[in-house]
Amino acid sequence: MSEHTIEMNVLKVQVEGYPALAALQGTYPQLGIYRRFATLNARNLLYLQAELVNLERDLEEYTEKDCRSEDARRRLCNKNWHYLSKKEQGLAGSQWHTMLRIKEKLKEYNDCLLQQRQLTSFHEPEAGNLEFLNEWLRDPRHGKSALEGLDRQVWKDGRDLLVAKPDGLADDSLTRILRKYLTFPFHILWSRYRSPVDVENGIYKYDEEAVIRLANVIGMAVSALLPVLAVVVLYFVHDMLKRLAMVAMFTVIFSLALMATTKARRIEIFAATAAFASVQVVFIGSSST
Template structure:
């Protein structure tokens, strides 16, 4: 069994992708029966089995530098090809002069002769161009990967720095891969399976860690890797339920308020207030686009204006 550690870190506060929380006692004992702690294997098991913790360097600077090198090589090759084209087109050799309009003659020129230089250069450029295009597209795809979630990254850093688990086992500079200064260069291979609205993110990143620290860890069991797993689908359901309830209450609430108000300026003020409330709810509880929020608020305001136009006086309670 692993010895008890005194890292001072509270496992119940560690929330990451899918709201995972590392349980150190179970992880430590589990590691001794599977992979040795403080090793590539133990770390690979964590990164491989917990999708949200699959966080790696993008190496943006190195990739950009590589692209610059390839680009420079191609620029020089392009200049060399232009010179060869001019030399062939102005040559006294009739066979070389037709290279610009006869691909067959260009390809059939003796490879070891002066006439074959242009085609050899084209083949050289073709290889380098493919390498450059592949690197360019790969670099573009790297920038489409999501940035590492701050909570997932915190879990990984705490695992790596824990005496019983990672314990900073990688030698420098390898061990700097997840340091604070590398944060902007880190990407996640998986994203949270949430609707992406503000409310759901607030629940998963702020409320759930506190809930788990106080109650959740007593009610849930860990996975084989010693991870508490809270599925994002449940947070989506909660956010969807709240948004549906609010969307059904705001329009009738606005009409109800307008019905009991007779003063026109106050009514117009209420239209503005309820439109702002609807817009705020859509922005917080849904992932609606700006144009969709604008359309919804306009529709609500239109309904309220129509109501005012058809109901000039409020009702009084007997």
């Protein structure tokens, strides 16, 4: 009996849809973008609140009814736990039965309220990450990974979204602007010389710390040059009204620069701006004498 070797071509099934998207978001948490369902959560809270309001009214009515009851034991329900916890008080239309329903509903309401508060603390996704996710879902190279149900519009609409892990690198406006407008041309320039770190998903990884360092350098340069520029301009302007207008203009520019390039608090920006304005006023006073 001859032996035959049977060769089987095992085809690797490419995972699509939810498993593929879950793998992407699990690998890159900054792409973990989901619906907040703010309206539905608010509506749920309103319904729970309405239920509790009605239960509260029922409890007040049953309490008043017990107070006016001709049964001495029922009148003691407001004073003695022994009578309040009797079996008949667990029936519908009683204080304790209503209170048990309130306890259950209160727990649900409080849990939802705390969850709503936590949901409001989530950050919105970065525009670049949301754009990448939409491109990934549309890209046919990923094996038709896009969803086909009603939820396929979640990321395309771009509304009512949150991100599970916020991108903490861009904390100030200048860094976000630089990263938005510098990362893409940098990618176009260097992608031809390097391979993606994730070939399957077509993801390139760059050191965004370089963008942050650039933003810090620009911020330091602006903060150092503005006082010098203000003094130089004021030196050549001799009309007092024009000088005062220049002081106001440079002061506003200085405060806006601080807001864009730093994470300083409002009181710190106010103090620095006041000091900057004082320096200009002192220079005007000294140059006028």
